[in-house]
Amino acid sequence: MGWQFSLAHLTSLQCSPPQLxxxxxRAGYEFVxxxxxxxxxxxxxxxxxxxxxxxxxxxxxxxxATGVRLLDIEVARxxxxxxxxxxxxxxxAAAQLGGKxxxxxxxxxxxxxxxxxxxGLCALARQFGLTVDLEFVTWSGIxxxxxxxxxxxxxxxxxxxxxxxxLHFDRCHADVATLGSLPSDWFHFVQISDAPAKYSNExxxxxxxxxxxxxxxxxGGIDVAAILRRLPAVPLSVEIPNTAKLAALGAEQYAxxxxxxxxxxxxxxxxxxxx
Numbered sequence: 362m363g364w365q366f367s368l369a370h371l372t373s374l375q376c377s378p379p380q381l382x383x384x385x386x387r388a389g390y391e392f393v394x395x396x397x398x399x400x401x402x403x404x405x406x407x408x409x410x411x412x413x414x415x416x417x418x419x420x421x422x423x424x425x426a427t428g429v430r431l432l433d434i435e436v437a438r439x440x441x442x443x444x445x446x447x448x449x450x451x452x453x454a455a456a457q458l459g460g461k462x463x464x465x466x467x468x469x470x471x472x473x474x475x476x477x478x479x480x481g482l483c484a485l486a487r488q489f490g491l492t493v494d495l496e497f498v499t500w501s502g503i504x505x506x507x508x509x510x511x512x513x514x515x516x517x518x519x520x521x522x523x524x525x526x527x528l529h530f531d532r533c534h535a536d537v538a539t540l541g542s543l544p545s546d547w548f549h550f551v552q553i554s555d556a557p558a559k560y561s562n563e564x565x566x567x568x569x570x571x572x573x574x575x576x577x578x579x580x581g582g583i584d585v586a587a588i589l590r591r592l593p594a595v596p597l598s599v600e601i602p603n604t605a606k607l608a609a610l611g612a613e614q615y616a617x618x619x620x621x622x623x624x625x626x627x628x629x630x631x632x633x634x635x636x
Contacts, residue, residue, distance in 0.1 A: 364627060366620050367392035367432040369552065369600035371572075373612040378408050378416065379423040380612075386427035388617040394433045394464070394598055395420070397451045411454040421458055431455065432550060432596055433462035437482055437493070439502070440468045445481035456489035462549050463493045464524055467502035467512075475502060476515055483518035492549050494522040498571075499532045500564050506535040510543055525592065526552040526600065528571060531583045532560075541591035548592050552600040553623060558582020573604040577619060578626035586630035599623055 368385040370376075370393075376384060378395050385393045397411045410417040424431060434455040437448045452463055463486050467475045482493045497509040506525070513521045525540070525548065555576040560566065578585055589597075599619045607615050 364624065365391045365596045366623065367394050367550065367596050367598040368616055368620075369394040369598045370396040370435065371600050371602040372607075372619055373616055374602065374607065375406055376612050377406075378410055378420040382420065382423040382427055382429050384613045384616050386429045387613065388620055390429065390599070390616075390620060392430050392432035392596055392598075394435065394600075395431060395455075395460075396435050397454060398434065398436055398438075398448060400436050400438060411450040417454060417458075424458060431458045431460040432598065433464050433494070434460055435464035437463050437465040438468050439465060439475050439478045439482075441471070441474070445478060445485055448482065449485055452486055452489055452491060456491060461491060462522070463491050464496055465493050466496045466498050469502050471502075476512060479512060479521070480516045480518060483516060483521050487518070487520050492520045492522050493518070494524040494549055496524040496526055496552070497529055497533065498526070499529050499567050500571075505533040506530065506539060510539075510547075513547055522547045522549045524550065524552060525588065526554070527583055527585045527588050528552075528554050528556050528575060530588055531556070532562075532567060537587055537591050540588065545593040548595055550596045550598050551589065551592055552598045553578060553585055553589075554599070554601045555579060555581035555583050555585060571602075573602050575601045575603055577601065577622035579622065579629070585626070589627075597623065 368390040373381055382393050397409055399405055399407055410420050434451055486493045495509050497503045497505055503509050509523045513523055555578050556570055601619050
């Protein structure tokens with residue numbers, strides 16, 4: 362019995378895929394999440410292993426050498442400037458590396474367009490045995506658990522899923538009872554982090570915390586254990602971007618403290634997760 366943890370790309374922002382894999386192995390993670398698809402953020406580090414064959418080879422070698430497995434890739438954004446086919450190289454590369462899931466999120470407000478795009482992504486990923494998991498983000502086009510559930514239900518795709526990020530679950534005031542009523546096979550992994558109990562609902566403040574000021578589990582005000590109790594036993598993706606802590610500790614020590622505090626929090630709660 363135990364927990365399976367994935368080191369998410371956003372926890373150690375500047376690391377290349379091979380570096381992140383090696384850090385994950387030394388810190389005790391079973392999985393990693395990688396970002397071969399950029400989101401266009403300012404000063405975003407680029408790691409396009411889908412097209413950079415040398416980087417792909419180094420990434421594959423690091424996975425083989427460490428035994429760490431690729432859990433998911435990100436971010437297949439649903440935007441008007443792209444089409445599902447644009448993500449095919451990254452999806453194919455993920456499959457070649459043993460990945461299981463493609464994280465997606467919506468960044469427009471055209472629901473019919475989002476629906477068609479999402480279904481197209483699922484069709485592409487199905488060819489490679491991957492799921493497409495929609496993350497609802499409080500400042501995106503799909504902001505709530507209910508909106509995400511409506512989208513997945515309407516897609517009628519057997520490889521469609523929902524990624525619960527505990528920060529966004531808390532900030533959109535989702536109901537844990539609703540979470541427990543949804544099909545368990547929609548959930549393939551969950552992103553865990555904590556955040557301040559007191560916060561502003563202003564968009565810029567939500568973004569600031571979400572992208573660079575999250576907290577270790579148990580350090581803030583989110584009842585992560587209550588959320589996890591309503592989910593099946595899936596890998597826990599540790600996504601705790603915190604600019605100040607990362608700068609002070611360095612990537613490896615920060616990754617180590619993220620998993621250690623998560624283990625301590627879960628062990629101290631009444632929640633138990635089978636591996």
